[in-house]
Amino acid sequence: xxxxxxKTQTKTRIQAINEDIILxxxxxxxSAFGYRGxxxxxxxxxxxxxxxxxxxxxxxxDDIYRAVLEKTxxxxxxxxxxLDPNGEPLxxxxxxxxxKMAMSRDNPKASRLFANEMLHGAPAIGDFLSGPMKVLVDxxxxxxxxxxxxxxxxxxxxxxLIFSIWAMTQHYADFDIQVRxxxxxxxxxxxxxxxxxxxxxxxxxxxxS
Amino acid sequence: xxxxxxKTQTKTRIQAINEDIILxxxxxxxSAFGYRGxxxxxxxxxxxxxxxxxxxxxxxxDDIYRAVLEKTxxxxxxxxxxLDPNGEPLxxxxxxxxxKMAMSRDNPKASRLFANEMLHGAPAIGDFLSGPMKVLVDxxxxxxxxxxxxxxxxxxxxxxLIFSIWAMTQHYADFDIQVRxxxxxxxxxxxxxxxxxxxxxxxxxxxxS
DNA sequence: AGCGCTCTTGACCATTTGATCAAGAATTAA
DNA sequence: TTAATTCTTGATCAAATGGTCAAGAGCGCT
Numbered sequence: 123x124x125x126x127x128x129k130t131q132t133k134t135r136i137q138a139i140n141e142d143i144i145l146x147x148x149x150x151x152x153s154a155f156g157y158r159g160x161x162x163x164x165x166x167x168x169x170x171x172x173x174x175x176x177x178x179x180x181x182x183x184d185d186i187y188r189a190v191l192e193k194t195x196x197x198x199x200x201x202x203x204x205l206d207p208n209g210e211p212l213x214x215x216x217x218x219x220x221x222k223m224a225m226s227r228d229n230p231k232a233s234r235l236f237a238n239e240m241l242h243g244a245p246a247i248g249d250f251l252s253g254p255m256k257v258l259v260d261x262x263x264x265x266x267x268x269x270x271x272x273x274x275x276x277x278x279x280x281x282x283l284i285f286s287i288w289a290m291t292q293h294y295a296d297f298d299i300q301v302r303x304x305x306x307x308x309x310x311x312x313x314x315x316x317x318x319x320x321x322x323x324x325x326x327x328x329x330x331s
Numbered sequence: 332x333x334x335x336x337x338k339t340q341t342k343t344r345i346q347a348i349n350e351d352i353i354l355x356x357x358x359x360x361x362s363a364f365g366y367r368g369x370x371x372x373x374x375x376x377x378x379x380x381x382x383x384x385x386x387x388x389x390x391x392x393d394d395i396y397r398a399v400l401e402k403t404x405x406x407x408x409x410x411x412x413x414l415d416p417n418g419e420p421l422x423x424x425x426x427x428x429x430x431k432m433a434m435s436r437d438n439p440k441a442s443r444l445f446a447n448e449m450l451h452g453a454p455a456i457g458d459f460l461s462g463p464m465k466v467l468v469d470x471x472x473x474x475x476x477x478x479x480x481x482x483x484x485x486x487x488x489x490x491x492l493i494f495s496i497w498a499m500t501q502h503y504a505d506f507d508i509q510v511r512x513x514x515x516x517x518x519x520x521x522x523x524x525x526x527x528x529x530x531x532x533x534x535x536x537x538x539x540s
Numbered sequence: 541a542g543c544g545c546t547c548t549t550g551a552c553c554a555t556t557t558g559a560t561c562a563a564g565a566a567t568t569a570a
Numbered sequence: 571t572t573a574a575t576t577c578t579t580g581a582t583c584a585a586a587t588g589g590t591c592a593a594g595a596g597c598g599c600t
Contacts, residue, residue, distance in 0.1 A: 173587095177589065182588080241365075241446055256512055282524045296450055319495060345577070383559085383560080387577070
């Protein structure tokens with residue numbers, strides 16, 4: 123719906139290239155200024171094309187926003203899908219924390235885009251939250267519960283465990299400014315943070331003998 | 332500077348009342364839509380007065396924003412100031428977590444206003460971050476370090492410990508929508524979250540014998 | 541080369557929005 | 571009561587901004 127509607131159903135080479143350029147520029151701008159704070163002109167300039175040309179590919183500002191958001195959401199949940207119910211729980215969770223931390227470090231803009239959407243009530247992705255995301259969280263909670271039932275980890279609320287991991291890892295992308303104001307611009311702190319978070323979670327999950 | 336400049340230096344009764352009304356309306360609107368997403372008209376309507384009247388008290392949109400932000404910041408750091416170096420570490424930290432959690436529950440809008448400002452690079456409160464906030468965090472980190480030195484708690488990076496607590500507690504205000512999409516509208520989860528967070532942190536801090 | 545379709549953009553439009561102003565209403569102090 | 575001051579708002583303005591349009595440039599296929 124957001125794409126131009128040429129006679130041909132297949133995507134032109136130029137279309138593919140430009141849509142990529144636009145989405146990349148849009149992520150940059152939207153993540154920095156929010157939806158309302160970003161202008162189509164800004165995105166167009168960043169994409170190196172005129173505003174009408176940008177609107178040739180995405181007819182409305184909202185279309186651009188939703189497209190870049192959708193592109194982000196998929197990759198957002200990916201690490202959680204990798205949890206192996208038969209793996210060693212503490213190792214599995216450590217792996218997950220590392221994956222989320224890597225996303226915060228390598229793609230903070232996507233994290234901020236997502237956070238901003240959340241902060242303002244998720245007007246564009248409410249369905250995603252109560253749909254695919256809830257399903258995945260429920261599935262993951264179930265896995266954690268079986269670990270608890272088998273006595274592999276201590277009894278803990280799986281949902282709040284997941285939220286805690288999300289909160290701690292995403293914090294370093296979303297509140298990057300704050301972290302840097304306190305720790306300095308040096309980006310070494312990602313590694314330290316990872317260590318601390320894994321340590322906190324693992325200590326909390328060690329089965330009581 | 333944001334106030335009207337009448338001949339009298341003291342604040343009128345009406346001034347005091349209306350400024351309060353305006354700041355309250357502004358928190359409501361700014362926290363929901365962000366700076367750019369909010370309009371002066373919206374705030375004026377919510378405050379029950381005309382736009383020119385609102386601008387009589389705060390000459391610029393930016394003045395309203397900064398005023399409400401400043402009002403929020405003070406209360407934001409308060410709980411951290413209460414940490415008693417001579418208290419029992421685990422109890423002190425549990426108390427702090429409860430205080431932060433109460434803020435998330437009772438004043439989520441302030442949290443979201445703050446988070447939004449952070450997310451977009453803290454254009455209005457950069458000085459606050461590298462000033463008063465950094466000082467307070469450094470002081471708190473120092474207290475934690477003495478606890479570690481005395482063997483009262485396990486060795487952990489105090490800064491990342493603080494960030495983790497912030498992240499986990501604020502998450503329930505800032506990502507309220509997400510939490511509710513997963514756990515349902517019932518607000519019982521604040522209590523469960525508090526338990527889980529305190530448990531995670533305390534387990535991570537128990538001194539190794 | 542020639543033709544149809546895709547791509548590109550300057551100019552333009554309508555709406556929104558931050559801010560101003562003048563003039564009248566309400567409040568306060570004497 | 572009265573006069574000075576403060577408070578309030580309808581009308582209005584200029585700038586910013588999302589979106590349109592027509593006309594021309596470029597691309598790909600035969």
